[in-house]
Amino acid sequence: MPETKSYETVSANVAKVREQMKEAAKRAGRDPGEITLVAATKVQTSDTIRNAIKAGITVCGENRVQELVAHLEDNAYEGAKVHFIGHLQTNKVKFVVGKVDMIESIDSVHLMDAVEKQAAKVDVVQDIMLEVNIGDEESKGGAAKEDVLALARHALECPHLRLRGIMCIPPATASEEENRGFFQETSQLFIDIKDELGDNGSNIDCLSMGMSGDYPLAIEEGSTMVRVGTALFGARPPWHPQG
Numbered sequence: 001m002p003e004t005k006s007y008e009t010v011s012a013n014v015a016k017v018r019e020q021m022k023e024a025a026k027r028a029g030r031d032p033g034e035i036t037l038v039a040a041t042k043v044q045t046s047d048t049i050r051n052a053i054k055a056g057i058t059v060c061g062e063n064r065v066q067e068l069v070a071h072l073e074d075n076a077y078e079g080a081k082v083h084f085i086g087h088l089q090t091n092k093v094k095f096v097v098g099k100v101d102m103i104e105s106i107d108s109v110h111l112m113d114a115v116e117k118q119a120a121k122v123d124v125v126q127d128i129m130l131e132v133n134i135g136d137e138e139s140k141g142g143a144a145k146e147d148v149l150a151l152a153r154h155a156l157e158c159p160h161l162r163l164r165g166i167m168c169i170p171p172a173t174a175s176e177e178e179n180r181g182f183f184q185e186t187s188q189l190f191i192d193i194k195d196e197l198g199d200n201g202s203n204i205d206c207l208s209m210g211m212s213g214d215y216p217l218a219i220e221e222g223s224t225m226v227r228v229g230t231a232l233f234g235a236r237p238p239w240h241p242q243g
């Protein structure tokens, strides 16, 4: 685990990122107020998270169940919301459902049913988003583009789930031009889902796309939620996504 990042460091970075977000929104003729900065806090200490919240971060994004559980025990997220943004295994849903404000990474009927079952058990309505594998990468989480609409329909049949939107992580190797294409495609999918679901889709207001390397681009293409780690907390040591 890296050392705790000071309040001064984190707040300076938060200010820089927010400035970039504002400029990107302006270029796109959008209201910066409609875009949420989610701090991707993987591998960070509880004190770093506290410093980020003190610096104005209102939503933390957590990748790994183990870290989520530890930070919850520590009360590290006090004053902010928490989104689960990593790969979620069905046998771990009990550590996440009802403990976070949003699960951004639902990518199969199987996982959705497990989350619904747990939400029913603990008697909550869980906000969820669908993760789309927009680059059709074999090794990546996320539902296939063709399956997203069916997944959205399935969510409507789950009384303890509230569908809020979609999330994507384009291929790490994508060029800026390719990235823009992936963001445009995801934006269109977001619009299509809302159109298709009509009145049933009235809660769908979140389009989560953009990370440290590309969040201005994502905002230009319609993102309402950017998940930023490195630009707020510095480079991370290598880690293993399935851990």
Ligand SMILES: *Cc1c(COP(=O)(O)O)cnc(C)c1O
Residues within 6 Å of the ligand: 040, 042, 063, 085, 086, 169, 211, 212, 213, 227, 228, 229, 230, 231
């Ligand atoms: C780590 C992570 C991010 C943030 O990545 P950075 O490039 O460090 O900004 C965003 N989304 C997800 C799902 C992540 O795992």
